[in-house]
Amino acid sequence: MQRIILSKKNFITLVSAILIVFGFFSRFGLDNITLFHWSLFTASIVGVAPIAIQAYQALKVKVISIDVLVTIAVIGAILIKNYEESAIVTFLFLFGSYLEQRTLNKTRSAIKELTEMAPESALKQMENGKFVEVDVDVVDKDDILLVKTGAKIPVDGTVLFGEGHINEASITGESVPVTKKIDSEVFAGTILENGTLHIRADRIGEDTTFGRIIELVEEAQDSKSEAERFIDRFAKYYTPAVLFLGFIVFLFTKDMELAITILVLGCPGALVIGVPVSNVAGIGNGARHGILLKGSEVINDLSRVDTFVFDKTGTLTIGNPAVAEREFFGNNTDEVLAYLASVERESDHPLAKAVLQDIGEKPSFPVEETEVVKGCGIVTKVNGHLVAVGNVALMEREMVKLSEKAIDDIERLEKNGNSLVLTAVDGELKVIMGIRDQIRPGVKEQLQNLKMLGVKNLVVLSGDNQGTVDLVARELGLTEAYGHMLPEEKSAFIEKLQANGQKVAFVGDGVNDSPSLALADIGIAMGSGTDVAIETSDVVLINSDFSRLPHALGLTKYTSRNMKQNITIAVGVVLILLASLLFSEWMNMSIGMLVHEASILVVILNGMRLLRYRLRG
Amino acid sequence: MQKAVIQLETLSCPSCMQKIENAVKRINGVEKGSLKVLFNASKVKVDFESEIVAIHEIEKAIEDLGYAVVKSKVKPA
Numbered sequence: 001m002q003r004i005i006l007s008k009k010n011f012i013t014l015v016s017a018i019l020i021v022f023g024f025f026s027r028f029g030l031d032n033i034t035l036f037h038w039s040l041f042t043a044s045i046v047g048v049a050p051i052a053i054q055a056y057q058a059l060k061v062k063v064i065s066i067d068v069l070v071t072i073a074v075i076g077a078i079l080i081k082n083y084e085e086s087a088i089v090t091f092l093f094l095f096g097s098y099l100e101q102r103t104l105n106k107t108r109s110a111i112k113e114l115t116e117m118a119p120e121s122a123l124k125q126m127e128n129g130k131f132v133e134v135d136v137d138v139v140d141k142d143d144i145l146l147v148k149t150g151a152k153i154p155v156d157g158t159v160l161f162g163e164g165h166i167n168e169a170s171i172t173g174e175s176v177p178v179t180k181k182i183d184s185e186v187f188a189g190t191i192l193e194n195g196t197l198h199i200r201a202d203r204i205g206e207d208t209t210f211g212r213i214i215e216l217v218e219e220a221q222d223s224k225s226e227a228e229r230f231i232d233r234f235a236k237y238y239t240p241a242v243l244f245l246g247f248i249v250f251l252f253t254k255d256m257e258l259a260i261t262i263l264v265l266g267c268p269g270a271l272v273i274g275v276p277v278s279n280v281a282g283i284g285n286g287a288r289h290g291i292l293l294k295g296s297e298v299i300n301d302l303s304r305v306d307t308f309v310f311d312k313t314g315t316l317t318i319g320n321p322a323v324a325e326r327e328f329f330g331n332n333t334d335e336v337l338a339y340l341a342s343v344e345r346e347s348d349h350p351l352a353k354a355v356l357q358d359i360g361e362k363p364s365f366p367v368e369e370t371e372v373v374k375g376c377g378i379v380t381k382v383n384g385h386l387v388a389v390g391n392v393a394l395m396e397r398e399m400v401k402l403s404e405k406a407i408d409d410i411e412r413l414e415k416n417g418n419s420l421v422l423t424a425v426d427g428e429l430k431v432i433m434g435i436r437d438q439i440r441p442g443v444k445e446q447l448q449n450l451k452m453l454g455v456k457n458l459v460v461l462s463g464d465n466q467g468t469v470d471l472v473a474r475e476l477g478l479t480e481a482y483g484h485m486l487p488e489e490k491s492a493f494i495e496k497l498q499a500n501g502q503k504v505a506f507v508g509d510g511v512n513d514s515p516s517l518a519l520a521d522i523g524i525a526m527g528s529g530t531d532v533a534i535e536t537s538d539v540v541l542i543n544s545d546f547s548r549l550p551h552a553l554g555l556t557k558y559t560s561r562n563m564k565q566n567i568t569i570a571v572g573v574v575l576i577l578l579a580s581l582l583f584s585e586w587m588n589m590s591i592g593m594l595v596h597e598a599s600i601l602v603v604i605l606n607g608m609r610l611l612r613y614r615l616r617g
Numbered sequence: 618m619q620k621a622v623i624q625l626e627t628l629s630c631p632s633c634m635q636k637i638e639n640a641v642k643r644i645n646g647v648e649k650g651s652l653k654v655l656f657n658a659s660k661v662k663v664d665f666e667s668e669i670v671a672i673h674e675i676e677k678a679i680e681d682l683g684y685a686v687v688k689s690k691v692k693p694a
Contacts, residue, residue: 218657218660
């Protein structure tokens with residue numbers, strides 16, 4: 001019975017509305033005051049039923065909830081035969097909670113979109129070798145699964161058979177499909193765009209990368225800041241206190257009307273819901289843009305950061321050295337590049353990879369009599385020519401004559417922070433390549449955005465030499481740059497800034513700088529959802545997209561302001577209502593309830609604005 | 618010790634949380650410190666001693682308050 005009444009709450013709300021309208025029609029249209037009283041009385045009884053049931057359930061577990069206050073107030077109003085008030089108050093309360101539910105769902109929509117991306121079923125290989133569709137929950141580690149074109153990968157696993165292209169946007173934010181073949185790793189929640197795969201389940205459910213992202217966001221949206229815990233504790237005692245106050249007022253004044261009005265006006269309403277609403281909408285906005293914010297404390301801390309400290313490699317720069325500049329000498333360029341590629345193919349030097357990537361496909365020649373000159377490069381025979389590939393020291397050793405232009409070029413390239421690879425064929429210099437780690441595209445503009453958002457200091461710390469670091473700092477307009485830093489020196493530096501009273505955010509790739517990530521007021525990991533990054537940091541930028549950083553900062557400032565607005569609205573409404581009771585003639589239960597429900601909707605709608613937040617500029 | 622994640626129908630009033638918290642805390646065999654009621658996610662997370670209390674008893678305590686349980690997952694803590 002109780003459950004039926006509760007599940008029909010929306011219907012009851014409608015019935016009570018119709019009865020109220022009919023009541024007022026009988027009074028003013030039909031001039032029938034008896035019918036008016038009866039229909040409003042019925043509306044009150046019908047409407048208070050679900051509220052009273054909730055109040056009873058709350059009392060059973062020793063909680064004095066809003067339902068308790070409203071139920072007592074309504075019963076009081078019925079006793080003093082003020083059916084008009086009792087009917088309208090119950091209707092407003094019910095209708096208000098209906099609207100609350102509708103709007104609340106909106107604020108939660110962003111996170112819901114994310115969790116709904118979770119895979120639900122899988123094609124699992126049974127003992128007879130056939131694949132049968134099962135719920136993803138019953139998949140165990142080491143099960144063999146079949147994934148067809150268009151389907152979601154159900155678990156983190158390894159490809160055993162087949163080939164295909166997978167869209168990994170849900171994990172990496174990168175929507176260009178990735179080719180997967182035998183032995184490739186695949187991730188739960190990503191989508192197989194074409195092909196068919198057999199995979200072995202390595203990690204399932206909450207242990208998958210996607211599962212952990214979801215869990216993190218879910219925990220974050222319900223995590224509470226210090227201020228919020230205070231409000232909760234306050235609300236716990238506040239509601240009983242209002243009940244007590246109403247009771248005392250009744251004892252002394254014997255004025256039932258006044259006592260029950262206090263109960264309604266004192267409802268905490270918007271206070272308890274205001275902050276969670278901002279929190280969920282702010283974190284939802286972040287999740288939609290590839291920013292994982294770990295809870296409302298993180299929002300508050302990040303919004304106050306004035307100093308950003310960056311790791312260089314992999315954060316400000318791409319992390320893959322690439323050929324940035326090339327100078328050719330002589331004309332048979334194609335032939336030389338083919339020789340160079342043939343030599344570099346044999347090498348496992350990190351610069352060799354960059355050179356090969358730059359040259360692309362070229363006919364390859366056999367390489368003979370290779371001599372590796374330590375710290376200098378390689379001298380070898382290709383297609384009957386003596387080829388030397390290495391640095392300036394190698395050229396000197398091989399007696400390669402450097403023209404004036406070549407010497408100028410070398411000086412310029414080095415000044416620009418390049419590592420040099422020179423190629424000489426038969427004792428003649430042919431190519432100089434300048435290789436450097438490239439700055440991520442758009443970083444400069446994004447750093448400018450950070451400054452516009454009020455960040456004062458932009459610092460880069462790096463293990464590289466001071467020259468390279470200075471160069472990056474100058475190019476990007478950073479305020480301070482320090483090279484030759486070991487990981488422990490980086491964290492010591494952050495401590496020094498903090499001792500200075502600065503609020504520090506550290507931005508790194510989460511691989512070798514976890515101490516700094518943990519130590520800073522806010523640790524921001526730019527990683528492709530790696531485990532370490534998720535664990536040690538406060539904020540994760542899932543797709544390593546630098547432009548998310550100002551968005552994250554702006555969003556937390558906006559969210560934190562939104563929370564304060566909501567607290568102000570909620571506290572303000574209660575104060576004004578209680579004050580108006582003392583100083584005005586027109587305040588009554590119905591108006592009080594109307595204002596309350598309106599204030600709840602206002603804070604929810606205010607929170608909803610966060611879902612649409614975008615960085616301007 | 619078992620770990621339960623109970624998915625509820627959408628919670629819309631914050632006072633629901635306090636009710637559910639109190640109701641679940643009173644059950645014998647439930648690890649009180651582990652109890653988390655997630656308002657926005659509409660989930661209850663709790664550790665419990667499966668020899669003393671069964672998962673459906675915890676579910677019942679919540680449903681008795683008028684909140685429908687969508688599904689629960691139990692795994693060893």
